[in-house]
Amino acid sequence: MRNCHDWQRRSERCIKNSQNSFQYRQMMVEELRKFIDFDAYCCSVTDTQTLFSIGAVTEQSIEDVHQKIMTFEYAFEDVNNYRKLVESGQCIGRLSDASSQSLRYREILVPNGFSDEIRAALMFQGQCYGFLTLFKKMKNAQSIFQDDELEQIKILMPVMGEALKAFYHSIIEERLSTEAGESGIVILDKDYHILSMSTKASQILALLRSNEGLSDGQLPKPIQASCAKLQAEDNTPISLLVPIHDKGYITIQASFLMTTDLQQQIAILLNEASPKEMLAFLLTAYQLTPREKEVVVEMMRGIPTKVIAYNLGISSYTVQDHLKLIFQKVGVGDRNELVWKIFSRFQINE
Incomplete structure (x- = not known):
């Protein structure tokens, strides 16, 4: 079984050799295939707030039924629903542990020749940046995922979660260019x-x-x-x-x-x-607390520290403490850099 340090090295190598999250996930799935026997996979990146898939690397046999899986995900309370895995803190689940209770297993997986499934939330610092789902087929000599395979994925999860966070934040530095009013x-x-x-x-x-x-x-x-x-x-x-x-x-x-x-x-x-959508997204993407968001919005208006403290009913020292944490989370050194990185660069004036 590979340990965390080994997966970290493999992940760093895949990051170095990939241009984007899609390629990284493809490479990591192939690395995982060296140690775990599976027949199909889907590795998605997610919106950290809604947990919606915002892009996936998917093996073709799963691509064919992915729409049905998504429909079941939101329409029914089933075994190992993605959101349930995250909100419960469980983060990983093997379907064969409770397949008799799963409508997804009976209605989608079995008719398409699948016998087992592992779902893993790729978490880092309390946020979910993606889901890794592996499948086995009934014709596989070992048609159910074993305990050691489950443990191997548990070791891998935070490593991939950290890498996906880096890819997720790197795109914040970019902006889609379209003409105003286009839709x-x-x-x-x-x-x-x-x-x-x-x-x-x-x-x-x-x-x-x-x-x-x-x-x-x-x-x-x-x-x-x-x-x-x-x-x-x-x-x-x-x-x-x-x-x-x-x-x-x-x-x-x-x-x-x-x-x-x-x-x-x-x-x-x-x-x-839009600027308003980007502002709300950026404040959340950097994992700012509700109070930190309030401080940033006040600061965006050009309000000095003492007035921010008065408006929010806290001390100036507390405002400074909040600003230090905000700078650390966003990766900047001072107010001017923060204003440029989050606001000026995106022409956010609201």
Whole structure:
């Protein structure tokens, strides 16, 4: 069994040899294959707040059923739901430990020849940056994941979590360039088939597919997740920010449409993240506490330390302590650098 230091070295080598998170995850899955016998996989990166998939490296046999898996994820309380793994602190689960209780196992995995599944939340510093899911097929000589394989993945999880955090934050330094006012729209039927789209939407869809190595006919995971969540939440509109390497962040918004003959459709809006959306995202992405966010917003307005202290009902020394932690989390040395890194560079004036 490989220890944490060994996985750290392998991870660093994969980081060095990859240009983005997609390539890194591909390489790490292949490294894992040297020590664990599995037949299929899906390794996603997630939005740390909603835990939606914002891109995945997926083996083809799973790609074929991924949409069904996403639908079950949000529509049913099942064994090892991704959110449940994170919120419970369990972080990893083997389906064969409770497969008789799983609708996903009976309705999706077994009909497609799979006998077992491991789901692992790739956590670092209390945040989930992705999920690793491994599958075994019934024809495999060892059709159920063994305890030592489970333990090996437990060792790997924080290593990959830390690496995915670094990739996640590196994209904060980038910004998608589009013309003001531009927007893309995609219309889907209830089965997520594309009915029509605008030219801008076609361009952004191409970016999303390239980000996951998908073909033209495949629907990107963030859109799959948004649609599945929309249907499960009974018409509650969904909004998600998705990182695109070398491009920046785009927004995906999903909502229902109803045709004149009462046929349900889904509208997907695709656009560059607005200043307001980027501000909310950046404050959360750097893991600022609610109080730290308040300090930053006050500081953004040009308010001096003593007035910030008065407005928030705390001492000036406490404000300074908050600022030190904020600088550390964002990776800057002073106020001016913080203002540039979070606000001026993105023309955030709100």
